[in-house]
Amino acid sequence: MASTTTQLHPSDVDSYDFIIVGGGTAGCVIASRLSEYLPNKKVLLIEAGPSDFMDDRVLLLKDWLSLLGGELDYDYGTTEQPMGNSYIRHSRAKVLGGCSSHNTLISFRPFEYDCKRWETQGCTGWSFQTFTRVLDNLRNTIQPVHERHRNQLCLDWVEGCSKALGIPIIHDFNHEIKTKGALKPCVGFFSVSYNPDDGRRSSASVAYIHPILRGEEKRPNLTVLTNTWVDKVTVEGDKVTGISLTLQSGEKRTLHHKAETILCAGAVDTPRLMLLSGLGPRKQLSDLGIPVVKDIPGVGENLLDHPESIIIWELNRPVPPNQTTMDSDAGIFLRREIPNAAGGDGEIADMMMHCYQIPFCLNTSRLGYDTPIDAFCMTPNIPRPRSRGRLYLTSSNPLTKPALDFRYFTDPAGYDAATIVAGLRAAREVAKQEPFASWLKREVAPGPKLQTDEELSEYGRRVAHTVYHPAGTTKMGDVERDGMAVVDAQLRVRGLSGLRIADAGVFPEMPTINPMLTVLGVGERAAEILAGAWGWRGLEKERL
Numbered sequence: 001m002a003s004t005t006t007q008l009h010p011s012d013v014d015s016y017d018f019i020i021v022g023g024g025t026a027g028c029v030i031a032s033r034l035s036e037y038l039p040n041k042k043v044l045l046i047e048a049g050p051s052d053f054m055d056d057r058v059l060l061l062k063d064w065l066s067l068l069g070g071e072l073d074y075d076y077g078t079t080e081q082p083m084g085n086s087y088i089r090h091s092r093a094k095v096l097g098g099c100s101s102h103n104t105l106i107s108f109r110p111f112e113y114d115c116k117r118w119e120t121q122g123c124t125g126w127s128f129q130t131f132t133r134v135l136d137n138l139r140n141t142i143q144p145v146h147e148r149h150r151n152q153l154c155l156d157w158v159e160g161c162s163k164a165l166g167i168p169i170i171h172d173f174n175h176e177i178k179t180k181g182a183l184k185p186c187v188g189f190f191s192v193s194y195n196p197d198d199g200r201r202s203s204a205s206v207a208y209i210h211p212i213l214r215g216e217e218k219r220p221n222l223t224v225l226t227n228t229w230v231d232k233v234t235v236e237g238d239k240v241t242g243i244s245l246t247l248q249s250g251e252k253r254t255l256h257h258k259a260e261t262i263l264c265a266g267a268v269d270t271p272r273l274m275l276l277s278g279l280g281p282r283k284q285l286s287d288l289g290i291p292v293v294k295d296i297p298g299v300g301e302n303l304l305d306h307p308e309s310i311i312i313w314e315l316n317r318p319v320p321p322n323q324t325t326m327d328s329d330a331g332i333f334l335r336r337e338i339p340n341a342a343g344g345d346g347e348i349a350d351m352m353m354h355c356y357q358i359p360f361c362l363n364t365s366r367l368g369y370d371t372p373i374d375a376f377c378m379t380p381n382i383p384r385p386r387s388r389g390r391l392y393l394t395s396s397n398p399l400t401k402p403a404l405d406f407r408y409f410t411d412p413a414g415y416d417a418a419t420i421v422a423g424l425r426a427a428r429e430v431a432k433q434e435p436f437a438s439w440l441k442r443e444v445a446p447g448p449k450l451q452t453d454e455e456l457s458e459y460g461r462r463v464a465h466t467v468y469h470p471a472g473t474t475k476m477g478d479v480e481r482d483g484m485a486v487v488d489a490q491l492r493v494r495g496l497s498g499l500r501i502a503d504a505g506v507f508p509e510m511p512t513i514n515p516m517l518t519v520l521g522v523g524e525r526a527a528e529i530l531a532g533a534w535g536w537r538g539l540e541k542e543r544l
């Protein structure tokens, strides 16, 4: 059996062709594929957190909530949000598999419309066709929530949504997206990356790294170094030479790659590492006394997220026990705006809601609302939000967490806030509809007293939360024409050789859906691009 390691001998520092920083969602895919496609190249995957192999705290999907805020969570705050909620904590996983090791694994393919928006921003080759091909090739086990995990409450909610809003029940969201390019208003059980027989995750690490650790797949050219923090990207002139890191033991090493370094530390930690390495906006770095190695204005800008709000009911009987994947088994897509309001988006979904069969009262209790024992929540979110934020450093001290200013609900036309209001209203319609209605005892929050758009907007924004989808902070685009693009369509960092980025940070815009599959797709495509650049001819015919 192969294993991960926490040690790196000084004689090995210059022996790797590829150095992958971050063993998260994209990083695991790239490490596995690159070492498969290029068996003669040595690949080093470096993860700050521990291995998740055989760790049931991480692997049992149903326990995801207990990981948030714990020792495997970086737990980032937000700056003050005058239009939203300043108390949101952003969980980011510090463990092999990254956020795919502590998320809810709801799995959606991106829409054709999302891919087109990327392509018009200069992401040449990142078409719906490309995503369809690479996502067809994913190793994760993805399927609609199993029958045994569909409890009567959730079944009745799905039926209630369909009847109340006149929308079809969809049996496989991803089949719909793959064949029709998008989702129109509809409701159904999610597709989830998990094993219904044992309730374990099919995360990026489980699907791509564990078969190697179990010895089922031989990959002598791959080393997985855990509990190791990458401190700096090292640069000589315009050439990135590698990185420096701190091992679990506290020892430091400087590594030189033979081929390239790939940053996969996620939409928060990739820009953080770049900024601390002097790769970012000149003024920000100079003001903090960080020597400017390369002025890259877009690093940390274009911070995207899917904000959501919440409406909570008390149930008049308990949630049926032990029949759920992870307490959020189904969701609904709606259309708020007139057709083509966003340009070429027809009548595809522009509003979404998850349901929660637990009291998700984190933000409502702070405002004085009570927490019922038996609760059902709907969480309207904004699939294509228009507010944009930024991530920046406030200190040159690497231990200081970066500032995350999402600027929630600040888009001038008020599109984001209006979407939340419409979502809360749609949720109330569903609550009146049998067979779901007879489960409900009372609306706890916002409560029946709040009725006007202004009241619902104020409430909706103050209790707003995140769907935990930060993205966009090192966006991909046409680096010749867009000064804020950080990487080009080949994921190469502006003005530097030897450095690419592949994680949620490269999203130029937010896909309409939960982004994990899009990140996995970025990982698959990045591995093809990298391997292709270093001699692999595997996809010559198929390359799009």
Ligand SMILES: Cc1cc2nc3c(=O)[nH]c(=O)nc-3n(C[C@H](O)[C@H](O)[C@H](O)COP(=O)(O)OP(=O)(O)OC[C@H]3O[C@@H](n4cnc5c(N)ncnc54)[C@H](O)[C@@H]3O)c2cc1C
Residues within 6 Å of the ligand: 021, 022, 023, 024, 025, 026, 027, 046, 047, 048, 049, 068, 091, 092, 093, 094, 095, 096, 097, 098, 099, 100, 102, 103, 104, 105, 106, 107, 108, 228, 229, 230, 231, 264, 265, 266, 267, 269, 270, 273, 467, 468, 469, 470, 502, 503, 504, 505, 513, 514, 515, 516, 517, 519
């Ligand atoms: C609680 C939660 C629930 C979510 N639910 C869903 C869902 O149901 N469906 C969905 O589609 N999306 C979901 N998401 C979002 C999705 O999981 C993320 O968008 C995606 O996993 C991000 O992948 P990534 O590769 O960009 O980064 P990550 O997966 O975060 O990987 C980054 C990795 O880099 C490591 N790292 C960071 N800095 C360093 C460093 N300096 N040195 C070494 N290693 C470093 C980290 O430890 C981490 O392992 C959820 C996210 C969260 C947090």
